[in-house]
Amino acid sequence: MRKTPVCVVGLGLIGGSLMRAAQSAGRDVFGYNRSVEGVEAARFDGYDATTRLDEALTRAAETGALIVLAVPMPALPMMLTHVRATAPHCPLTDVTSVKGAVLDAVTEAGLLDRFVGGHPMTGTAHSGWTAGDAGLFAGAPWVVSVDDHVEPDVWTEVTALALDCHAVVVPARSDEHDRAAATISHLPHLLAEALAVTAGQIPLAFALAAGSFRDGTRVAGTAPDLVRAMCEANADELLPVLDESLRLLSDARDQLAEHRSVAELVEAGHAARVRYDSFNRPDIVGVVVGAPGWRDELAAAGRAGGVIRSALPSRDSRG
Amino acid sequence: MRKTPVCVVGLGLIGGSLMRAAQSAGRDVFGYNRSVEGVEAARFDGYDATTRLDEALTRAAETGALIVLAVPMPALPMMLTHVRATAPHCPLTDVTSVKGAVLDAVTEAGLLDRFVGGHPMTGTAHSGWTAGDAGLFAGAPWVVSVDDHVEPDVWTEVTALALDCHAVVVPARSDEHDRAAATISHLPHLLAEALAVTAGQIPLAFALAAGSFRDGTRVAGTAPDLVRAMCEANADELLPVLDESLRLLSDARDQLAEHRSVAELVEAGHAARVRYDSFNRPDIVGVVVGAPGWRDELAAAGRAGGVIRSALPSRDSRG
Known part of the structure; x- marks a missing residue:
């Protein structure tokens, strides 16, 4: 069976690696990039790239390609308008880190059904076509959404692409993805920033700083614009988990002041970290894509740590 | 010139490595350990160890040895009572992580002047004589206090021992040490525990957790008893820095809720971390131990990141 062609919109680190x-x-892979430099670099490396978006999207429509939006969030609405105009029936996915905002933009553009x-x-500290690497996704989790609107055939296409890139697929609802990302990625950035600022105010702190401080502030070294973009785009999900952390720390503060004890927080934190260390990553098998309840089943399996390492069976009918 | 003998009280990881x-x-080094096993292991390795504290301290008094208290904080007052009874004129130091509490116990025992x-x-995850290593202190910062009561001759003895162990000496006041340790060691533990607990409550968080989360919660893997002992013994210094972190995070929370911006915290955090990365560790030279104002000069130099890598000159008179 011929594999579905892929049209990559945006040939930066992620899009270029995916190509x-x-x-x-x-x-068959072809792609669009806004900058001439990126396109020339891709062509020099033997890839099929153009600076003409209409050309790429027309070809996608003609070949039934899977369109991958790999542009930064601010450029997304404009790209969606072009997709809607030129290739509205192609299966469509994206590679953006905040899923709720993308879902809103796609709904707005009238493209939700595909x-x-x-x-x-995954990622590196570098960007642009030249930073790309065919091996970037090997072994990395690739979240593929199982929201209520998701059609089995498009879901299967997107999952197949992720598996072709040697990623492991984690099925998840967009809202749960964003809440989890707020907790395991955006919140750690804010805690690291607060720790760095606090230490910066204390004489002797930098002079004595060692492993705990270095680990705890490593991500404060990330460019402020990137941290802001992540945190601010996901504000609705970040706020409740930030509030929960503030509550835990304030309670510990009161216990320490009143009873000179931090037992409650420290024991709960240690237990959670031990639970994380022993967290299983079982293979998800036996779910039939398109069968009744398949999206909920996959969401539950992903929540439990399950990953998809090879294509799942699918039903012809839509679930 | 004959080097001052050393009497090590407690032959665990730190005491045993120091021996x-x-x-x-x-x-000339000799030592006391409470457990027969520790003493036998030390003797087997060719070291001079005894389970009889009075014997070790009598010998210290006779030889004018530098006594190093390397027992856990709870055992310290009892050891100080014995030192006061048997070897009250020996120079005396300790290797404990919270300096204010030790200073109180030493004052209580009437041994402050020596x-x-x-x-x-420094340290490892292991404990006991067998975990020890002569190279444990190589290149590590070793804080030697320059509190107002400190006598130049004892200070020079303690510094010489740290340099003999190939550590770099950071001169610091006990209260500043404890505030800095609260910030760079105890606060990161509480932040890590809060992050682990928060993530433990969010479905999908462990499933998606990667580098930021692993780094941010690494120290939550430390045994709860050790974390509690550190944080609770240093509660007076930990509370204000915890309050400062809570203030920074609460302000960021309000900015995010009201203006969808975390610019202030993120930019300050990044700037602090960059400042830490470029923090200099100049050699402290030119301070004469015992000269007028020598303690304040050393405290200021340590605060600025300075370290002592070889013995400083000293005056015969007391400063």
């Missing part, structure tokens, strides 16, 4: 990985997997959101959880 | 390092440096607190900032 390389999908082509190595034997797919869209399944994605988020490959 | 080995001081002996390699050509010192005491200079110390804190080698």
Whole structure:
């Protein structure tokens, strides 16, 4: 069976890596990039790239390609308008880190029925075509959304692409993804910033700082613009988990002041970390894509740590 | 010139490593340990150890040895009572991580005039004589206190021992040490525990957790008893820095809720972390121990990141 072609919109670190990985997997891949430099670099490396978005999208419509939106969030609405105009029936996915905001933009553009959101959880400190690498996704979790609107055929296409890139697929609802990302990625950034600022005010702190401080503030080294973009785009999900952390720390503060004890927080924190260390990553098998309740089943399996390492069976009928 | 002998009280990880390092440096070293097992292991390795505290302290008094208290904080008052009874004129130091509490116990025991607190900032996850290593202190910061009561001759003895162990000496006041330790060691533990607990409550969080979360919660893997002991013994210094972090995070929360911005915290955090990365560790030279104002000069130099890598000149007179 011929594999579905892939049209990559945006050839930066993620889009460029995806183009390389999908082509190595034997797919027809073509792509669009705004900058001439990126396109020339991709062509020099032997890839099929253009600066003409209409050309890329027309070809996607003609070949029934899977369109992957790999542009930054601010550029997304404009790209969606073009997709709607030129290739509205192509299966559509994205690689953006905040899924709720993308879902809103896709709904706004009237493209929800062919869209399944994605988020490959990988990256490097570098950007642009030249930073790309066909191996970037190998072994990394790639979230593929199982929201209520998701169609089995598009979901299967997006999952197949992620598996072609050698990622492991984590099925998840967009809202749960965003809440989890707020907790495990955006909140740690804010805690690290607060720790760095606090230490910066204390004489002798930098002079004595060692492992705990270095680990605890490592992500404060990330460029402020990137941290702001992540945290602010996901504000609705970040606020409740930030509030929960503030509550835990304030309670510990009161216990320490009144009873000179931090037992409650320290024991709960240690137990949670031990639970994380022993968290299983079982393979998800036996779910039939398109069968009744398949989206809820996959969401539950992903929540429990399950990952998809090879294609799931699917039903012809829509679930 | 004959080097001052060393009497090590407590032959666990730190005391046992110190015994080995001081002996390699050509010192006469002898030590006491409560458990027969520890003493037998030390003797088997060719070291001079006894389970009889009175014997060790009598010998210290006779030889004018530098006594190093390397027992856990709860055992300290009892040891100080014995030192007061048997060897009250020996120079005295310790290796405990909270310096204010030790200073109180030493004052209580009436031994302040011969005491200079110390804190080698190193360790491993293991404990006991067999975990010890003569190289444990190599390159590590070893805080030697410059509190107002500190006598130049004792300070010089303690510094010489730290340098013999190949540590770099950071001169600091006990209260500043404890405030800095609260910030760079105890606060990061509480933040890590809060992050682990928060993530433990969010479905999908462990399933998606990666680098930021792993780094941010690494120290939550430390045994709860150790974390409690550190944080609770240093409660007076930990509370204000915890309050400052809570204030920073609450302000960021309000900015995020009202203006969808975390700019203030993120930019300040990044700036602080960059400042830490470029923090200099100049050698402290030119301070004459015992000269007028020498303690304040050393405290200021330590605060600025300075370290002592070889013995400072000293005046015969007391400063």
